[in-house]
Amino acid sequence: MILEAVMLQVKEGMESKYEEAFREASKIISSMNGYISHELxxxxxxxxxxxxxxxxxxxxxxxxxxxxxxxxxxxxxxLHHFYDPFPIVEHFSRVML
Structure with missing residues (x-):
């Protein structure tokens, strides 16, 4: 298992619209092969x-x-039009529980 971690900066004043759009977009990612879970x-x-x-x-x-x-x-x-600057995506593997 790997963990994708992304720090996101949403454009000022768009937070509520972003959260709403993210809830809808969550259906997309959760349907993908290899997906386990996600949280925002x-x-x-x-x-x-x-x-x-x-x-x-x-x-x-x-x-x-x-x-x-x-x-x-x-x-x-x-989702991508909400971000400024565009985020960097990093991946991590568990070392210890």
Whole structure:
């Protein structure tokens, strides 16, 4: 299992619309092969800052399967216009419980 971690900065004043769009887009990611779970956390100190955590069975399930899919194009369409700057996606593997 791998963990995708993404720090997101949503454009000022668009937070509510983003959260609504994310709820809808969650249907897309959760239908993908290799998907395990995801969560979106809102930062308490910085307005518009979010942390997205997605668990995948393998790195390729995200980087190849999801990113090369038609579903990813729809995910981008629904969410990417909210971000400024565009986020950096990182992947992690568990070391300890």
């Amino acid at each position: 956390q809102r930062c308490m100190e910085v307005k518009g800052k979010y942390l997205l955590l997605v668990q995948w069975e393998t790195l390729e399930d995200h980087t190849v399967g999801f990113r090369n899919s038609n579903e990813y194009q729809e995910w981008k369409k629904q």
